[in-house]
C-alpha cells in the first residue's frame with residue numbers, strides 16, 4: 001500500500017478541489033436548463049466566485065452549492081466534523097465570507113444571483129419543483 005503522504009487536512013482540501021467541478025448536482029441543473037433551451041456558459045472565471053452557470057441574456061448567475069462546503073443553513077448535511085473543530089470552523093468561516101463577498105460583488109454589478117443547494121435537487125421528488133422555481137427566477141427581470 002502506498003504511503004499516505006498527505007495530512008488529513010491536505011487530503012480533505014484536495015478532495016474538495018477535485019469534487020468542486022462538474023459535480024452531479026451541477027450536471028442535473030445544467031441538463032435541465034439546456035433542455036428548456038437556455039443558453040449559458042459554465043465556470044466563468046472572469047466573474048466573482050467563478051459561477052457554475054452564467055446566463056448572459058438574463059444577466060443571471062447560478063451557483064450549485066454543496067451543502068457541506070458552503071454551509072447550507074440548518075441543513076443536516078452541513079454538520080460539523082467531530083475532530084479538528086477549530087480547523088474546520090476557520091475553513092467554513094472563510095468559505096462563507098468568500099461566498100458572501102462574491103455574491104455582493106455580482107449583485108453590485110447588476111447580476112441576479114440564484115442559489116441551488118445540492119439537497120434541494122438530490123431527491124427526485126423535490127427536484128422538478130426546485131428546478132422549475134429556478135427557471136422562473138432566471139427569467140424574472142431584476143428588480144432594483
Ligand SMILES: [Zn+2]
Nearest residue numbers: 067072075119
Ligand atoms: Zn442542504
